[in-house]
Amino acid sequence: MQLNRTLRVVLVMGAAAGLLAAVVPERRYDQETNEGALWRMGELCTVEGEFFSGSGKCVNCHAPDPNGHALVDENGVTVSPVFDWQASMMANSARDPFWRAQVAREGLINPGHRDEIENTCTACHAPQGFHEARLTGGDAHYTMEDLLADDLGLDGVGCTGCHTIDNIGLAGRFNGDLPINPEQVAWGGFENPWDGLMSGQTGFIPAYGEHFRASEVCTSCHSLYSHTQDLAGESTGNVFFEQATYLEWVNSDFNAEGVQCQTCHMPLVAGGAIAATQPNWLFEQRFGRHHFVGGNTFMLKLMKDNAAALGLSATPTQYDSTIARTLRGLQQATATLNVQQLPAPTGEVAFEVEVVNQIGHKFPSGYPARLAFLEFALRTASGDTLFHSGRWTEAEGIVGRDLPYEPHHEVITSPSEVQIYEFAFADVAGEETTILERAATVLKDNRLPPRGFRTSHAAYDTVAIGPAASLDADFNRSAEGAEGTGADRVMYRVAVGDYRGTVEVAVRLHYQSVPKRWVSALLAASEEHPDIAAFRDMYEGADRTPVVVAEAAASGWTDFVAEGGAWTLVPNPVAPGSRVRVQPGDAREVLSGALFDASGRRCAELTPQDLLGGFDAGRWVAEGAFLVRIETAEGPQVVRGVVVRP
Numbered sequence: 001m002q003l004n005r006t007l008r009v010v011l012v013m014g015a016a017a018g019l020l021a022a023v024v025p026e027r028r029y030d031q032e033t034n035e036g037a038l039w040r041m042g043e044l045c046t047v048e049g050e051f052f053s054g055s056g057k058c059v060n061c062h063a064p065d066p067n068g069h070a071l072v073d074e075n076g077v078t079v080s081p082v083f084d085w086q087a088s089m090m091a092n093s094a095r096d097p098f099w100r101a102q103v104a105r106e107g108l109i110n111p112g113h114r115d116e117i118e119n120t121c122t123a124c125h126a127p128q129g130f131h132e133a134r135l136t137g138g139d140a141h142y143t144m145e146d147l148l149a150d151d152l153g154l155d156g157v158g159c160t161g162c163h164t165i166d167n168i169g170l171a172g173r174f175n176g177d178l179p180i181n182p183e184q185v186a187w188g189g190f191e192n193p194w195d196g197l198m199s200g201q202t203g204f205i206p207a208y209g210e211h212f213r214a215s216e217v218c219t220s221c222h223s224l225y226s227h228t229q230d231l232a233g234e235s236t237g238n239v240f241f242e243q244a245t246y247l248e249w250v251n252s253d254f255n256a257e258g259v260q261c262q263t264c265h266m267p268l269v270a271g272g273a274i275a276a277t278q279p280n281w282l283f284e285q286r287f288g289r290h291h292f293v294g295g296n297t298f299m300l301k302l303m304k305d306n307a308a309a310l311g312l313s314a315t316p317t318q319y320d321s322t323i324a325r326t327l328r329g330l331q332q333a334t335a336t337l338n339v340q341q342l343p344a345p346t347g348e349v350a351f352e353v354e355v356v357n358q359i360g361h362k363f364p365s366g367y368p369a370r371l372a373f374l375e376f377a378l379r380t381a382s383g384d385t386l387f388h389s390g391r392w393t394e395a396e397g398i399v400g401r402d403l404p405y406e407p408h409h410e411v412i413t414s415p416s417e418v419q420i421y422e423f424a425f426a427d428v429a430g431e432e433t434t435i436l437e438r439a440a441t442v443l444k445d446n447r448l449p450p451r452g453f454r455t456s457h458a459a460y461d462t463v464a465i466g467p468a469a470s471l472d473a474d475f476n477r478s479a480e481g482a483e484g485t486g487a488d489r490v491m492y493r494v495a496v497g498d499y500r501g502t503v504e505v506a507v508r509l510h511y512q513s514v515p516k517r518w519v520s521a522l523l524a525a526s527e528e529h530p531d532i533a534a535f536r537d538m539y540e541g542a543d544r545t546p547v548v549v550a551e552a553a554a555s556g557w558t559d560f561v562a563e564g565g566a567w568t569l570v571p572n573p574v575a576p577g578s579r580v581r582v583q584p585g586d587a588r589e590v591l592s593g594a595l596f597d598a599s600g601r602r603c604a605e606l607t608p609q610d611l612l613g614g615f616d617a618g619r620w621v622a623e624g625a626f627l628v629r630i631e632t633a634e635g636p637q638v639v640r641g642v643v644v645r646p
């Protein structure tokens with residue numbers, strides 16, 4: 001057993017040196033077994049710097065255990081940080097082709113300070129290379145040219161890039177300004193780690209750092225402002241907040257409730273896990289899984305499909321797990337949708353759609369390209385489309401979207417209007433732009449705030465709701481006007497012409513991380529830089545279909561008319577087998593109801609849902625008149641209906 005383990009360590013180390021590549025090539029692409037994963041991990045960077053080491057230095061003890069003993073959960077599934085992290089966006093941040101293309105474009109637009117721009121961009125996307133150069137007194141700028149020649153930088157947000165972050169003023173840091181511990185301490189989330197092997201083999205001393213359990217360790221890379229440049233490339237002296245995920249979280253109930261970034265992005269293993277494969281007598285500790293998934297299925301798929309060209313180390317299987325996890329997060333934990341019919345004048349139907357953000361920051365958050373949009377389709381009982389807003393096609397993208405950006409809507413009455421939750425900004429001349437360095441003023445920010453988000457919060461200025469949404473009375477506000485719902489309600493009012501009868505509504509919330517509109521100006525510059533051309537080819541070859549985050553459906557009726565005063569039944573008369581519902585009058589809230597037949601016999605009790613959603617009166621009354629007594633907050637009302645056989 002022990003011998004076997006030693007042998008495996010030798011194998012992994014051999015893989016690191018590339019020695020076995022020619023000897024057992026078939027094992028190289030074996031994605032089904034842990035050995036395949038171990039093998040590929042040997043290709044991770046193994047450079048040892050003064051302050052950082054490549055993530056390949058951690059595989060000996062933190063890669064999946066071939067014996068299935070350490071780094072597994074109670075079901076034996078690997079929870080190895082190397083394995084989980086390797087196919088995440090953060091692990092691949094320095095090889096990300098979209099990032100490289102955008103860096104190239106910013107440099108082309110402001111060639112006068114290209115080195116400075118590249119130095120800014122590498123701070124978070126290639127932190128190990130950037131800080132190693134800074135701390136060892138390298139050139140004034142760590143540029144793309146430096147990065148391309150530096151494996152430590154190409155390792156992305158690697159193990160030591162994160163684990164050496166010291167607990168010094170973390171909450172107030174921005175733009176990748178990491179306080180790196182010079183003693184090579186690797187802080188983690190559990191107390192009293194045993195250090196008999198790790199520092200000897202890697203130089204890094206494992207230690208408990210309370211700050212690793214808190215959001216603040218993520219702050220400096222997830223808070224980003226730029227120094228605004230005018231159109232001539234001169235600095236205006238102003239700063240512009242481009243990403244404020246951490247501050248959005250600060251201004252939320254999640255902060256007050258102690259729900260950290262890690263709670264959602266690094267879920268704890270139930271019962272803990274053994275943290276290292278060596279030595280073999282360790283016991284279970286608190287263990288946070290290194291999932292780091294957000295919403296970027298698009299780039300993860302693009303990178304998986306172009307892994308060889310991009311020099312990525314993770315296997316297709318690893319990408320598939322990260323993509324599946326990302327999808328699960330988007331579809332099960334991100335947002336919910338509700339839809340209900342409202343009274344409308346004859347010839348129109350009205351529905352209110354409510355979107356509720358469930359996550360610990362704005363949805364969407366992060367990079368300003370991200371957006372979510374609502375699709376609303378209204379059909380007749382026989383399936384004919386009466387109205388469709390927010391359709392998406394490959395050729396057109398979001399159909400009906402205005403240029404340069406779609407305004408925020410409170411009411412939608414035309415298929416050319418669509419609700420898009422997004423961030424849009426303008427340059428000093430007031431023109432909408434996607435050039436980060438030119439961002440000067442906010443045009444639109446109706447991204448859904450997190451629950452508990454308040455305009456009175458000290459951090460509000462940096463994460464403010466944009467101009468139009470802040471005037472929308474139900475945006476992040478309850479019916480009583482209280483802030484912090486994390487929700488928005490949109491009213492759809494649709495003219496139905498001569499159609500009378502039931503209508504069916506289907507609503508979907510879609511998400512896109514890299515929408516075409518955002519990258520079209522970038523792609524148009526593809527002749528000017530090979531990195532942009534490379535990204536264009538990959539982008540054009542990718543499936544750009546948006547991800548469906550949430551769905552809801554409802555039935556309704558035409559002639560659901562607000563008459564004021566008394567309540568009524570619609571439709572009336574009604575056929576057995578069809579649903580009839582009450583239509584609210586002046587009283588707003590219905591509490592309960594009961595159905596009586598013509599002889600006055602009490603036949604059924606009705607819930608508010610039966611009353612408002614519809615019930616089959618024919619179940620109790622074969623033919624003829626019936627009465628419904630409705631208890632409302634303002635007292636009882638009786639309405640009369642008739643069942644007629646067709």
Ligand code: HEC
Binds near residue numbers: 223365367
């Ligand atoms: C403060 C740290 C930080 C700095 C500095 C930074 N970024 Fe980023 N960048 C991020 C984070 C965090 C994300 C991911 C957010 C998300 O997923 O929504 C990101 C995402 C991106 C993306 C989208 C990548 C994708 O695959 O979807 C691009 C493009 C990008 N950055 C370009 C740049 C450029 C260009 C610069 C320099 C001008 C820069 N970044 C500087 C932190 C930073």
Ligand code: HEC
Binds near residue numbers: 060192196207
């Ligand atoms: C020779 C084996 C070995 C190597 C290589 C190794 N580690 Fe460890 N690591 C350990 C052991 C053993 C522990 C402690 C486990 C325990 O006490 O249960 C540990 C614990 C940790 C902890 C947890 C500290 C805490 O208290 O929460 C972190 C973080 C860590 N290692 C990071 C790294 C990083 C980063 C690398 C690569 C630079 C690395 N390790 C390489 C063996 C190793």
Ligand code: HEC
Binds near residue numbers: 162163217289
């Ligand atoms: C983006 C930052 C980040 C990166 C990159 C990262 N880690 Fe961690 N790691 C953390 C945080 C935060 C925790 C603490 C989680 C907790 O306990 O709540 C942690 C915990 C750990 C632990 C101890 C388990 C625990 O829950 O405390 C080990 C071991 C570890 N990491 C190893 C690694 C290795 C090896 C890599 C590279 C493959 C790596 N980490 C990459 C942030 C990171």
Ligand code: HEC
Binds near residue numbers: 220
């Ligand atoms: C050293 C800088 C750095 C630190 C520290 C850091 N991040 Fe990131 N993070 C990035 C960058 C850069 C990206 C974007 C990578 C890209 O898209 O190319 C990113 C992207 C992400 C994403 C988006 C992934 C997706 O698929 O959409 C999530 C989620 C995330 N980080 C979570 C965290 C959490 C949680 C922490 C703290 C435990 C953390 N990050 C700490 C730099 C950092």
Ligand code: HEC
Binds near residue numbers: 215265359362366
């Ligand atoms: C309550 C759970 C929760 C908390 C707390 C949370 N997140 Fe997220 N986060 C999510 C989910 C779910 C997604 C995927 C939806 C999305 O892409 O916006 C996400 C997405 C992201 C993204 C990608 C943004 C985008 O819209 O594409 C980044 C970056 C990120 N989180 C970073 C963080 C950081 C940093 C913190 C702490 C300051 C944090 N998250 C706290 C659940 C959470």
